[in-house]
Amino acid sequence: MDKRVLQNIYQIILKSENIFVQGHARCGDAIGSTLAMMHWLASLNKRYLAFSPEPIPEIFNFLPGVEEIVTDSNNFNLSNFDLLLILDCGDISRTGIAEKIKQEKRADAYLLNIDHHHTNDYFGDINVVDTTASATATLVHEFFQANNINLNKKIATCLLNGIFTDTSIFTNPATNQSALGQAANLLIAGASVNTIVHSLTKNKTIKSLKLWGRALERLQLNEKYQIAFTVLLQDDFRDFSEVKSEAVEGLANFMNSLSDAKIVMILREESGGLIKGSLRTTEDNCDVGKLAKFFGGGGHKKAAGFTIRGQIRYNEERKIWEVI
Ligand SMILES: [Mn+2]
Known part of the structure; x- marks a missing residue:
């Protein structure tokens, strides 16, 4: 991903006052990426709201901050936000609230689309789409790296959860060199690898x-x-x-x-x-x-x-x- 694009986005986020962040429903990459962004925004003392269009699957209940995610779209109005950060959605309908976005988003608010689906239709005002990326979490990680943002244990765990989900723990063809390298980095940053693997695999009844x-x-x-x-x-x-x-x-x-x-x-x-x-x-x-x-x-x-x-x-x- 072009480092300058990631640095530009950083500036936009810094200038924004109230940030809405969401991914698509029921997906470990979307939820992990949303939470990683949320933890970072919290560390900047930004106002934010993290949203998921459906209840969070129980297997992700271990993720730090998951209880902060709002799952009822009646509980907020998008006109309060000057930046809408949409993660891991190939098109606007994947947000589950496309109509709400159309009706409530302020004209001066940015819609930022960060995604890796190769069907992505570039619905954002700014689009960070890399279809070679294993997961949106790897793009979020690249964004943090490009801007020298220190990863804490919480952020590292959420991002690794995204990579593990979308690569089926490095067993499916989405696995690549970059994902493995980034995972190593996240381990160094303190990601709880055993907890994630346990939650993603030992969950059958x-x-x-x-x-x-x-x-x-x-x-x-x-x-x-x-x-x-x-x-x-x-x-x-x-x-x-x-x-x-x-x-x-x-x-x-x-x-x-x-x-x-x-x-x-x-x-x-x-x-x-x-x-x-x-x-x-x-x-x-x-x-x-x-x-x-x-x-x-x-x-x-x-x-x-x-x-x-x-x-x-x-x-x-x-x-x-x-x-x-
Ligand atoms: Mn994904």
């Missing part, structure tokens, strides 16, 4: 694995496109109602370890006639972000998602799961 079991039993391969796919129905979530939606993301990552498919896909029935799709690949020449975009979604080349209308049914004749 017997019920959640039984839900995985249903999905794994239905696994099918589309030979033409080399896509292994499965479905989860509303009934499954009724039967295992305690299982959190993060369990499905974990399943998508687990299925990505298949050696006899290029792409894996989970279709999951949501309430209101919606179906949510999760796509993963480890192939260099596959871009699931493009596939997701085709269905109105977005994401990365290696991990992406979309939402469509429909219902999932089993076709007895063809012995195949279908969307109707």
